[in-house]
Amino acid sequence: xxxxxxxxxxxxxxxxxxxxxxxxxxxxxxxxxxxxxxxxxxxxxxxxxxxxxxxxxxxxxxxxxxxxxxxxxxxxxxxxxxxxxxxxxxxxxxxxxxxxxxxxxxxxxxxxxxxxxxxxxxxxxxxxxxxxxxxxxxxxxxxxxxxxxxxx
Numbered sequence: 001x002x003x004x005x006x007x008x009x010x011x012x013x014x015x016x017x018x019x020x021x022x023x024x025x026x027x028x029x030x031x032x033x034x035x036x037x038x039x040x041x042x043x044x045x046x047x048x049x050x051x052x053x054x055x056x057x058x059x060x061x062x063x064x065x066x067x068x069x070x071x072x073x074x075x076x077x078x079x080x081x082x083x084x085x086x087x088x089x090x091x092x093x094x095x096x097x098x099x100x101x102x103x104x105x106x107x108x109x110x111x112x113x114x115x116x117x118x119x120x121x122x123x124x125x126x127x128x129x130x131x132x133x134x135x136x137x138x139x140x141x142x143x144x145x146x147x148x149x150x151x152x
């Protein structure tokens with residue numbers, strides 16, 4: 001290549017590219033799916049009765065910390081019925097995603113449960129969930145930003 005403009009020129013003609021692209025597509029999308037455990041390694045097991053959704057990691061210089069949305073899906077039907085009946089304050093006390101779970105360990109493979117960081121409902125504003133937390137350090141203290149979802 002003589003100059004940077006040559007780097008942008010295709011190396012294959014469209015006639016050569018098309019069959020190769022189709023072969024690649026078939027390899028990616030037409031093969032049997034892998035079983036989940038064949039391609040992943042579990043590093044943390046939740047306490048019984050809780051679920052994990054979105055999450056974030058934070059390394060404090062010594063340990064890894066995992067914060068994740070947590071809640072109890074068994075409350076879904078009861079929560080939905082309360083919201084449908086207009087009982088938002090009562091539904092807020094049964095938040096589906098009540099806060100964030102916290103696990104910590106020296107490595108990701110050594111994570112163990114520390115606590116559930118649960119947040120009191122502030123009324124209809126966060127009647128459904130608290131989640132997608134992000135941790136940060138500021139002036140020697142830790143803070144957490146998280147979003148909320150209300151009844152609307």
